[in-house]
Amino acid sequence: MSLLIVGSVAYDSIKTPFGEVDRALGGSALYASMSASFYSPVNMVAVVGSDFSEKESEYLNSRNINTEGLIRKPGETFFWRGEYSFNLNEAHTLETKLNVFEDFRPKLSSKLKKSQYVFLANIDPDIQMDVLDQMVEPKFVALDSMNLWLDIKKEKVLDVISRVDALIINEEEIRQLTDEYNVLTAVKKIFQTGLKYLIIKRGEYGVLFFEKSEPHKIFSLPSYPLEVVKDPTGAGDSFAGGFMGFLAKADQVNEIQLRKAVVIGTVMASINVEDFSLNRFKAIQEEDIYKRLEDFRNILHFEEINV
């Protein structure tokens, strides 16, 4: 089914203990779209400057990513410079230039407004709300955010959360959002908003998935263990993209499909971080994904226990 992804396209300059890249393609919408495109066609909505080449658009189109909703504006594309130390769980932002992103207010075409599956990738919650207002009866909407927006627009983030189906957020952010240290207590609190599903990303420690019910259901999945993590940028977006792409393909929102989608998201994130920027997504074949999924199954497997 139709999948809409709204977020940022950026040029990133990134340094990690394992190398660096200068002005490499990135951004929440782009990572998520590339990841999702292995499962479902994507309509990507974002804004770029005149430094974004037509060739890039053509490449995305060739990968099942429709860029009709990609706005081009005079000026430069959003730019981010960041660095990671050996603790790859945490990025240190050195420079952020919003550039053309500053007054990004996407107006969706009548076709895009009817998208069934929607991922509001990490951007200003005002933009997320604006997009949400334009949607016509979507089947499933997932939302990401980040600590920056929780610092300066927490109420707005909570407003958006109350209107979506699923929130995909990291462990520190759910604590910040709820003012609760224990994650399970935080989950109870966030489910008072009307949200149905919550996914807590724990970086190299995997993911917790919660479904609102009495008591709420939990699915816990570790990450795929990797020896080489070259660049964790976009891991969360790649997770969300794989999750949404799989769900749009299955076109069924239920516990069984959602859990599978979490596994797919985890696999896609593990692939993405093996190289800088979108390099791994550009290089892999479908067989690489099957292979990783199979490996992951073996890593998680244990037999029935009779005590």
Added chain:
Amino acid sequence: MSLLIVGSVAYDSIKTPFGEVDRALGGSALYASMSASFYSPVNMVAVVGSDFSEKESEYLNSRNINTEGLIRKPGETFFWRGEYSFNLNEAHTLETKLNVFEDFRPKLSSKLKKSQYVFLANIDPDIQMDVLDQMVEPKFVALDSMNLWLDIKKEKVLDVISRVDALIINEEEIRQLTDEYNVLTAVKKIFQTGLKYLIIKRGEYGVLFFEKSEPHKIFSLPSYPLEVVKDPTGAGDSFAGGFMGFLAKADQVNEIQLRKAVVIGTVMASINVEDFSLNRFKAIQEEDIYKRLEDFRNILHFEEINV
């Protein structure tokens, strides 16, 4: 099969954000033995002072824990005072009194020397080596240690590691032991010592289990998610006890049984931390363990994925 557990018995004074206890029973051997005793009879070797009451010994005996190897000496039992903040992953030691533990050098009876399954719980590596020297062809020996011994007797710890089958250690400690930040790189390094199995404990994030082979096999298991963690003291020992108790019961050391043993260890640790000291182990019934195991299965379950 016969299971020998050597380590400490202690009186602990513990404060967490959820309460406190004064001079409650604890120690690595005691937590491990209580946990293991749900699966297998245990011979516990440790030392206590004259403040340790005969009633405690009788209670342990009634729980399938043989205390013939429990040495009684004039003086006071090992004492530890610790505190946890909201981040329950880390204990802050406020006071340690070795007391009778100071010159603990256990001499095993000829029966205990022939134990098939041996857990060397966290104590001075010199004592661990001394016990190892007394063993007559054990089938499976597992070892625990802690940062204190890595700080002051790292070479000795490495010596002991090179002579056991399995090392059970936490994430920070494996880094300290190998001087490698990436856990998978650390694993490669530690497997050069002759060790066959490695279990890395990650607290609330679960456990990684490695089996030496080319390439080495991995089993990854998240923890059982808990809303209430009253006191994490003894979680690692409870894990190891459940792991060893299950293995001794199965009396087969292979990948299938080892993975099941990791699951059992995880379940036992999750039970132990729900209350202070050994209170939960004293209170639970076998049905509580079945129930938790069943819940855990559901939390980990996802169906076959065809992408």
